[in-house]
Amino acid sequence: MTSFVALLRAVNVAGTGKLPMAQLKAIGEACDFSSVRTFIASGNLLFASDRDEPEVAALLEDRLEAFAGKRIPIFVRSAAEMAEVAARNPFTDDKPSRVMAHFIAEPPTDAMLAEAKDVAGERMALGPRAIYVSYGEGIGKTRLKLPAVRHGTARNINSVAKIASLLA
Template structure:
């Protein structure tokens, strides 16, 4: 069995996108995932499975849609891929709470950063299936909008590091 991280889109601790983590864990267990563990209330799940990635993604999304009554996007990364995202952070010298990765299902287009709007002091770089962003004045203050990132979900580097650690421990 391989270990994975599932990142849910638009799930957070407040507002209309809330999903109790106990409920999320139960959904994942019901889809046949093993050793399911959630991490902070923002839609992060670490688990093991022998199923193909596409099967896992489809099963989680179908179950979430049935339970929540609306589609909830899920992006998956293997333990090795999550470690590579962390290692590939081009802003490694910056505080991890001021940097984040936007996780995408597909590689971002080469011109993905050209459409960015609201940019003040943010720095952006393309990754394999991520867009890395550094916000020197803080993520909460940023007005940055990246159209190519709309289908993705973002996590700060503290969260990426913890998820990489948890997924690696399953191996």
């Protein structure tokens, strides 16, 4: 049995993609996952399953689409991978609330970082299927454009560490 988190993109953020966490939990239970729970209202489903990552992702995507009437992008990570993302944070010198792990579908590359535009003090680094960004002055003030994360989802390092701890 493997512990996983499904990180949903654009759920309950800035008035988009309303999904009550009780409903998200019920969807996880309907997939026959065990130890199903949510963490904060931004679309984090924690669970355990005997299935592999692609299978749990497909099950969730289908159930979420049936509920929402549209495809909701999700990024499934194992407990081990979330612990690795938390441990490999290269920006421990910044406030954890200002460091984001942007979860993406494929392994990140240096070329992805080279595509960044309007960099003004932000620092970036590659992680395990994630790109770390230290927003220094705060994400609300950034003009950074990083095409590689446009279709991903982000969590601040505090949330990443808490999710890793809950999955352990």
